Each structure stands twice: as C-alpha cells, then as structure tokens.
Amino acid sequence: MLATDRGIGQDIRWMEDWRQHPVNLGFSAEAKVEVLRTMVRIRRLEQTALLYYSAGKMGGWLILSVGQESIAATARSLIGPADHTISGPRGMGHAIAAGMEMRAGMAELFGKLGGCSKGKGGAFSFYAPKHRHWGCHAIAATHTPLAAGFAFALKQRGEQGCALCFLGDGSVNQGVYHESLNLAGLFGLPVVYVIENNGYAMGTSVSRSSRFKECLARRAETYDIAWDKTGDGDLYELRARLGVAMERAKKECRPTVIEIPTYRYYGFSVADANHKKYRSPEEVEWMKANRDPLRRWKETLMEEGLIDEATFAEMNEAAKAEAKAAVGYAENSPPPGVNDIVQDVYWESDHGTEASKIGRHFFGE
Ligand SMILES: Cc1ncc(C[n+]2csc(CCOP(=O)(O)OP(=O)(O)O)c2C)c(N)n1
Ligand SMILES: [Mg+2]
Secondary structure: OHHHHHHOOOOOOOOHHHOHHHHHHHHHHHHHHHHHHHHHHHHHHHHHHHHHHHHOOOOOOOOOOOOOOOHHHHHHOOOOOOOOOEEEOOOOHHHHHHHOOOHHHHHHHHHHHHHOOOOOHHHHHEEEEHEEEEEEOOOOOOHHHHHHHHHHHHHHOOOOOOOEEEEEEEHHHOOOHHHHHHHHHOOOEEEEEEEOOOEEEEEHHHHHOOOOOOOOHHHHHOOOOEEEEEEOHHHHHHHHHHHHHHHHHHHHOOOOOEEEEEOOOOOOOOOOOOOOOEEEEEEHHHHHHHHHHHHHHHHHHHHHHOOOOOHHHHHHHHHHHHHHHHHHHHHOOOOOOOOHOOOOOOOHHHHHHHHHHHHOOOOOO
C-alpha cells in the first residue's frame, strides 16, 4: 500500500481511532445524526428526481451524486456562517446539504418558476446564496477561480472563514484549476479544494485522463500547497482531515487540496447510454454491496446507540415524503414566461440602468 492510500496530510498523523481527533471531540450526537439525515435526504431527492426524469417530466441533464453523499454531508457538519461553498456539475447534494429546500431544487429540475434559479437553469444551477452556496457549475473547473475569489474576499475583509470548492477528477487537468492553485498558494488564500475522485469523467477513467504520481492531490506540491487524501467511508477520519484543512485556511490563511476517492452508482448523467460499457455492472454492484458510506454511517450510529432501525426507518420515510411533497410543489409551480428570459441576467438590465438602455454593460463608452 502506498503512503498516499491512507492519506499523508502534511501535519496530520495517522490515528487508530479518529473519534479522538480534536476536530471530532465536539461532534455532538445531534450533529452525527444530522449527517446521516442529510445523506438520506440527498439520496431520496435524487432518486425521486430520477423517477420523474424517466417519466419525461424534466429535460436537460440530471446528474446524481448517489453513492457520494457522505462528502457533502460531512463537510456540512464543519461549515460555519463565515464559510462559502461552491461545486461543479455534480452538485445537487452540496446544495441540499447547504440548506436549500428540496422543493426549490425539484422545481428547478422541472423548469418551474418556483425553482432556486426560477426554472431557467436546471440541474446545473442549484444556487443557494442565502446559505453562501454559490452553485453548481457546468463547465469543468470554471468554479475553481471563483472559489479563490471568495477566499480572497474573505482575507481582504478580515473574516475568519474559508471557501470550500468541490470538483471532480475530470476537472484537475483544466488550466484554470492550475491558475487557481497558483494564486491560492501565492496569495495565501483560505480555500480548500476537495477533489471528489469517483474514478470517471463521463466515460473516461482517471488512468486514461490524468498523468500523476500516486494521487491527484499531490500535484499541489508544485504550488507549495498542503495536500491530503482520505476515503469517504470512515466519516470520523474524513471529518478530521477536512476539519484540519479548513482550520489551516481559517487560522493560517493557507490553502489545501484534499482528494477523496468515492463512487457514483448511476451513469455520468441519467442519460449516459454507455455507462455499462466503460465500467462493468459487477463493479457497480460490488461497490454498492461493499462500500456504501450511507449504510456504513448508519451502522456506526447504531453501534453507538444513537439510532435504531425504527428511527432510521422514520428518517427514511420523512425524506421520501419531503421529496414527494417537493414534486407536488414543482408540478403546481408555473413555468417561466417569455419575459423571464431577460430577467436576472445582468443587474443593470434588471434595474433599468443607463447601461442597460445603451446595451453596454461593462466597458462604458
Ligand atoms: C471544459 C469542459 N469540457 C468538457 C465538458 C463536458 N463534461 C461535463 S462533466 C464532464 C466530466 C466531469 O468529470 P468529473 O470532473 O470527474 O466530475 P464527475 O462527473 O465525475 O462528478 C465533462 C467532460 C465540460 N463541461 N467542460
Ligand atoms: Mg469524476
């Protein structure tokens, strides 16, 4: 086994029992159950959306994070009011974890006015600014400089927060990601780049798309940035390592790249016709049966006596009911009208400024 298989954070030592890590000492029983509830809610929302997508009720893309939920849910248990989050295309779970209501997400998928982006964006536009969550971004890695920008603003304003940026393994070869790392290292920005390495970028496996030594996060060394790698199954370890990275950002204004191997159970998108060709059905079944982080966390909480089968069933039913109610809300919400197309595009046009009258928004004369 490589040292990097178990993570070699630059200032975090291996522990037998990650519950004892300082980051986890204040991890309350309620917060632990909340992590599970968040995972269950993400899974139920996405699986309900899948049913309605298959029934032709929504168009465009539907990008599910089922199998990867532990990362969004665990990160959320560490995020405070001064922190910002932002994600790439597979970001519905991050938005729900951030606090977006299911119904706002579902209506967005249905293309209705009641959606979080008024039905004009769909799965790629899960924004929750009220919760400092700055959306999913469709074009690979384009959100990575935005995260650096949030971190820059935090530093300039003297706020002790950090920007947490979720990206996929398919985004790490984009030039803009490397520009972001360079600036984060150069300016000492409080940003944490979380690579959710699910093994594939669309139908291309990591080994076919990236050249790297031992792990993707290690490339951060080039920029003199701290890096780490950890799994998505032991949530105490994941939480400790994420917590250390976030503290490094907040207390020392130093960035981190942390890589988390994970797995998605569905295709790249729901309309991924090739998903049985680039990976075998046996691989998917093995992953579901042997590494489901949701089931593992449920078992951990049962062992700790924090939940039992009955409370879990209640949680599950409540999440299903919430998703069903979100569908009802979405179906009853009106679609955007023709005039809505030009609303919420530029602040200037929404507010009838002089610039909007002459059509020059940015460059003056
Ligand atoms: C610059 C750019 N090239 C290609 C695409 C098409 N595309 C959309 S998602 C994706 C793969 C993303 O893979 P990864 O970053 O690993 O995220 P995952 O889907 O695995 O969560 C690609 C190639 C894109 N959105 N942007
Ligand atoms: Mg990927």
